[in-house]
Amino acid sequence: AQTVTQSQPEMSVQEAETVTLSCTYDTSENNYYLFWYKQPPSRQMILVIRQEAYKQQNATENRFSVNFQKAAKSFSLKISDSQLGDTAMYFCAFMLTMGFQKLVFGTGTRLLVSP
């Protein structure tokens, strides 16, 4: 079974600073996808960034980037120039695609960005 572990329940950062959220996962499969989702208090889950396991290049989306270490099964999210609007729960998720799609989520990291 696939599992996703987020070891940081809560993190705090000041505006304009950089923060890194950790995520590790466990799978014996070789082809999969990894995602980071953001869930603000409005509760809508928003896709932040997506990584295909067969691509070695780390994904980036504006201020968000990942450090994907396939051998170590690690997938951390770096947020640069943090903004107040980044305050949210962040979920790391893993997806196998074997004739169906199913996301396995970590327990989440609550990020607070302060002025």
Place this chain on the structure above:
Amino acid sequence: KAGVTQTPRYLIKTRGQQVTLSCSPISGHRSVSWYQQTPGQGLQFLFEYFSETQRNKGNFPGRFSGRQFSNSRSEMNVSTLELGDSALYLCASSFTTGDGYTFGSGTRLTVV
């Protein structure tokens, strides 16, 4: 373009009743999935539908069921509600495999 629409946003039901939640995916998206979110269990997969076929189901009792219509709209039903069914139910849709799901705002179900 319109996002994933879930109705209703909030629902209060009594133990023993049944409930139906609705989800309209983004136009053109054929894969629709449902997730349950609770403080204790986190986010758990309920089921996935593709072109009206259930492709996978999570580890939930048979009281939880769903379906998908020809226009990709989906419903999930929970019968004989229990207090533990109180949760945020999230629907998500995607166009193709590995795209990353787009989620709706969820339905907050409270069972009293």
